[in-house]
Amino acid sequence: MDVVWLLILGLVLVGYFVLEGFVLGAGLLLGRYGTRDDTDVSVAAFAPFVLANEVWLVAVAGVLMGAFPLVEGEIISGLYPFVVTGLVGWVVRDAGLWFRLRRTGGAWRRLWARAIVVGSGLLAVAWGFVVGNLLLGLPGTPLSPGRLFAPYAVLWAVTLPALLAAHGTAFLSRRLPGRLRPDVRRLGVRVTGLALVLTAVATGGGLAVTVATRGLGDVPAMLPLLPLLAAVAALWWIRSRPFDGGGRTLALSAVAVSAPAAAAGLVAAPGLLAHPASGQALAVLTAYGLGALVLVVVVQVWAWRLFDRRVEPDAPSFF
Amino acid sequence: MEPLDLARLEFALTTSLHFLFVALTLGLAPLILYMQARWVFGGRPVYERMTRFWGQIYLVNYALGIVTGIVMEFQFGLNWSGLAKLTGDVFGASIALETLVAFFLESTFLGLWIFGWHRLPRIAHLGAFAVVTLTAYASAFFIMVSNSFMQHPVGYERHGAGIRLTDFGALVSNPALTVALAHLLPAALSVGAFFVAGVSAHHFVRRTRDVEFFRRSMRVGLVVAAVTAPSVMVTGIAQFPVIGGFQPAKTALTGGSAEELAKARSLLAARFGPGDLTPPTWIYEVSQVMVYLGQILALLSLILLPLMVWRWSVRLRPLLHVMVFLIPLPFVAVICGWVVREVGRQPWAVYGLLRTEEALGDIGTVAITGSLVAFTAVLLLLAAVDYSLIAHLVRRGPDEDVLRLGAGTLPAPEADADTARLSPEREETPWTSSGY
Ligand code: HDD
Ligand code: HEM
Ligand code: HEM
Numbered sequence: 001m002d003v004v005w006l007l008i009l010g011l012v013l014v015g016y017f018v019l020e021g022f023v024l025g026a027g028l029l030l031g032r033y034g035t036r037d038d039t040d041v042s043v044a045a046f047a048p049f050v051l052a053n054e055v056w057l058v059a060v061a062g063v064l065m066g067a068f069p070l071v072e073g074e075i076i077s078g079l080y081p082f083v084v085t086g087l088v089g090w091v092v093r094d095a096g097l098w099f100r101l102r103r104t105g106g107a108w109r110r111l112w113a114r115a116i117v118v119g120s121g122l123l124a125v126a127w128g129f130v131v132g133n134l135l136l137g138l139p140g141t142p143l144s145p146g147r148l149f150a151p152y153a154v155l156w157a158v159t160l161p162a163l164l165a166a167h168g169t170a171f172l173s174r175r176l177p178g179r180l181r182p183d184v185r186r187l188g189v190r191v192t193g194l195a196l197v198l199t200a201v202a203t204g205g206g207l208a209v210t211v212a213t214r215g216l217g218d219v220p221a222m223l224p225l226l227p228l229l230a231a232v233a234a235l236w237w238i239r240s241r242p243f244d245g246g247g248r249t250l251a252l253s254a255v256a257v258s259a260p261a262a263a264a265g266l267v268a269a270p271g272l273l274a275h276p277a278s279g280q281a282l283a284v285l286t287a288y289g290l291g292a293l294v295l296v297v298v299v300q301v302w303a304w305r306l307f308d309r310r311v312e313p314d315a316p317s318f319f
Numbered sequence: 320m321e322p323l324d325l326a327r328l329e330f331a332l333t334t335s336l337h338f339l340f341v342a343l344t345l346g347l348a349p350l351i352l353y354m355q356a357r358w359v360f361g362g363r364p365v366y367e368r369m370t371r372f373w374g375q376i377y378l379v380n381y382a383l384g385i386v387t388g389i390v391m392e393f394q395f396g397l398n399w400s401g402l403a404k405l406t407g408d409v410f411g412a413s414i415a416l417e418t419l420v421a422f423f424l425e426s427t428f429l430g431l432w433i434f435g436w437h438r439l440p441r442i443a444h445l446g447a448f449a450v451v452t453l454t455a456y457a458s459a460f461f462i463m464v465s466n467s468f469m470q471h472p473v474g475y476e477r478h479g480a481g482i483r484l485t486d487f488g489a490l491v492s493n494p495a496l497t498v499a500l501a502h503l504l505p506a507a508l509s510v511g512a513f514f515v516a517g518v519s520a521h522h523f524v525r526r527t528r529d530v531e532f533f534r535r536s537m538r539v540g541l542v543v544a545a546v547t548a549p550s551v552m553v554t555g556i557a558q559f560p561v562i563g564g565f566q567p568a569k570t571a572l573t574g575g576s577a578e579e580l581a582k583a584r585s586l587l588a589a590r591f592g593p594g595d596l597t598p599p600t601w602i603y604e605v606s607q608v609m610v611y612l613g614q615i616l617a618l619l620s621l622i623l624l625p626l627m628v629w630r631w632s633v634r635l636r637p638l639l640h641v642m643v644f645l646i647p648l649p650f651v652a653v654i655c656g657w658v659v660r661e662v663g664r665q666p667w668a669v670y671g672l673l674r675t676e677e678a679l680g681d682i683g684t685v686a687i688t689g690s691l692v693a694f695t696a697v698l699l700l701l702a703a704v705d706y707s708l709i710a711h712l713v714r715r716g717p718d719e720d721v722l723r724l725g726a727g728t729l730p731a732p733e734a735d736a737d738t739a740r741l742s743p744e745r746e747e748t749p750w751t752s753s754g755y
């Protein structure tokens with residue numbers, strides 16, 4: 001049963017990065033293409049997905065707390081400064097989305113558009129640190145600043161935002177009106193290239209760290225590097241194809257953006273499995289939670305098909 | 320201050336903020352569901368406008384519900400990891416169910432409701448809001464399961480250093496849960512009811528010409544208030560004996576009797592050994608505020624109702640002013656109630672099982688101060704902005720363009736969208752040229 005819940009945790013975490021990843025990426029890049037007047041349509045491009053996507057992280061926290069309560073506290077309090085920063089970023093981003101269109105003044109709207117960018121940025125960088133630190137091993141509380149800001153973690157703090165941005169452009173090129181497409185395509189090619197270089201360096205760094213600490217022969221320790229290699233391959237593949245917003249580009253960038261989290265999950269897995277909740281608690285979770293999870297996935301797939309169209313330039317949008 | 324005090328303050332401030340917003344969410348949702356159902360099944364246009372007006376307020380309020388809730392969810396891991404270490408097996412399960420069964424569905428369906436306006440068939444759109452309402456109540460239920468376990472732990476056995484879940488049925492039929500829900504649900508509904516009645520009264524004070532709109536809204540508010548406010552009082556009084564059964568010092572303090580307190584002290588000493596196990600005495604004053612407010616609200620709700628039915632209250636201006644004045648009172652009462660419940664649980668985090676200081680994680684003063692300042696500053700600022708937006712919506716009333724809460728329902732004000740894009744006034748056109 002604990003293995004089932006570990007897999008569910010992995011699914012929810014990967015789901016978060018795939019789905020919320022493009023919202024964060026698009027938020028990061030708000031204002032980096034088109035003109036100032038394109039803000040509305042740029043936000044409208046991802047608006048219908050925000051609520052359904054961000055809640056995957058709430059579910060990650062819930063599953064952690066329910067199925068692996070001991071480790072939950074260790075991870076979250078071990079990475080204290082990044083969790084706080086990330087939450088502040090998330091809150092500011094959401095406030096930007098919800099507040100921006102509620103007033104008409106230009107200054108008001110620019111302020112909250114900036115909140116979207118800054119909030120997404122804070123959350124993206126915080127996630128980079130979290131992933132980098134987890135790749136270095138589960139934190140035993142409390143971590144020293146030297147470890148929290150280790151060079152390898154800092155490397156991820158720039159790599160992950162680049163990956164999110166690349167995923168964001170893959171999504172945007174699918175949704176934005178034709179007029180903005182050349183701009184976004186140019187941006188997408190550049191960002192994907194940057195993400196490719198950084199991910200390759202980070203993967204190489206990970207390999208070097210693993211070999212240095214565990215030696216060449218330790219195969220299980222190498223396992224987490226596999227998703228990272230897949231990410232490099234996916235980004236390479238995107239670069240070799242036309243950047244046209246097709247489903248394949250989006251699928252490849254989804255692989256790339258969720259790979260670091262998957263790798264961090266592989267590192268954390270043995271620690272999680274060592275301290276699962278009791279069988280009774282997991283049985284309760286399974287009895288009530290699993291059905292809800294399936295229902296959510298079904299409804300979200302249906303909602304995706306409802307909203308996955310190009311936005312019209314002046315189409316109404318709540319965000 | 321010590322890390323313990325800081326972490327408590329942080330939790331108290333952020334949950335109180337969270338609850339101010341979710342109480343209105345819980346209170347408004349069923350009323351809006353009713354309005355939307357009348358619109359869908361009766362087809363009267365006034366109900367469509369009511370759904371949009373109150374729905375808009377609901378959404379702006381909801382923004383802060385989410386944002387504060389997100390911070391809450393992670394605070395257990397950040398500051399209170401001791402709670403998970405010792406009682407996580409029980410405590411975590413109900414929180415996990417809340418996220419999977421309630422939030423996950425709620426967020427998904429709320430997105431459908433907002434963005435599916437006029438894109439979904441009417442019945443499906445109504446169904447989306449029905450799910451939103453239902454899951455909001457489900458999330459209240461599951462979080463109360465966790466909280467009631469802290470008030471009165473049941474359904475567990477000791478296992479190693481911690482405990483583990485043995486009986487989920489006992490967890491969801493916890494007497495600390497049933498009495499609290501019976502009190503909290505009407506309390507949250509009364510928050511929404513007094514809000515709707517008060518806002519409608521405000522528009523009558525300002526001599527609105529939208530008489531039908533606000534008369535119907537006010538009637539919904541007053542009827543629900545007249546049912547819920549007295550229930551809140553009755554169920555509140557009914558809580559005392561039940562709580563006294565497992566937290567004798569709390570009810571002795573809120574009851575204000577010195578003998579009871581002495582008796583409770585000796586009871587606790589017999590159970591847990593010597594030491595001061597009584598919560599701070601000031602919960603007495605806080606509980607008095609709640610009780611007085613409860614009596615006032617129950618009484619006024621009953622006085623106001625018949626006036627509404629005979630349509631007098633619209634002409635009796637002093638009564639309208641009273642209704643406006645009542646809007647904040649239920650909010651004050653709910654926070655007082657929570658402070659009594661939570662502070663009255665001290666010195667334990669999980670009553671009789673886990674002291675509050677043991678629930679605290681191993682965190683330094685600097686880290687906690689940082690998160691306290693960051694969260695409270697950001698959330699208080701956003702809450703202030705949010706309330707100013709709600710006040711703005713309330714003042715503008717239902718005639719304004721702000722009510723276009725749907726996708727492409729009304730023709731855009733400018734015939735030609737492309738000229739609008741180029742015109743410099745575009746920033747000044749209401750957000751509906753691009754918004755709903
Ligand atoms: C509209 C809001 C409201 C009003 C008017 C009242 N209450 Fe209340 N009360 C709440 C809102 C509330 C609450 C916020 O919903 C609490 C906190 C936790 C809970 O379950 O309900 C609560 C808790 C609460 C508790 C503490 C439960 C505990 O310690 O576990 C008691 C004893 C009462 N109430 C009693 C009353 C009485 C006797 C009232 C009036 C005559 C009254 N309340 C009016
Ligand atoms: C103190 C512990 C609490 C935690 C950790 C918590 C957590 C959360 C979270 C994470 C959300 C946002 C979900 C989303 O993204 O959609 C939320 C919303 C909500 N919470 Fe809480 N909550 C707490 C207390 C309460 C209480 C006591 C109630 C009611 C009795 C409540 C009722 C709600 C409701 C109805 C919502 C959805 C509506 C809204 O967002 O405004 N919560 N909560
Ligand atoms: C939304 C309404 C709530 C409010 C306004 C509220 C208020 C408070 C207050 C004032 C404290 C500080 C008590 C003290 O230190 O003296 C506190 C502590 C705490 N509450 Fe709540 N609470 C709420 C709901 C909940 C729920 C639903 C849970 C659990 C699921 C919860 C869990 C805790 C924990 C873990 C602490 C810290 C440890 C402690 O002081 O015992 N609270 N809360």
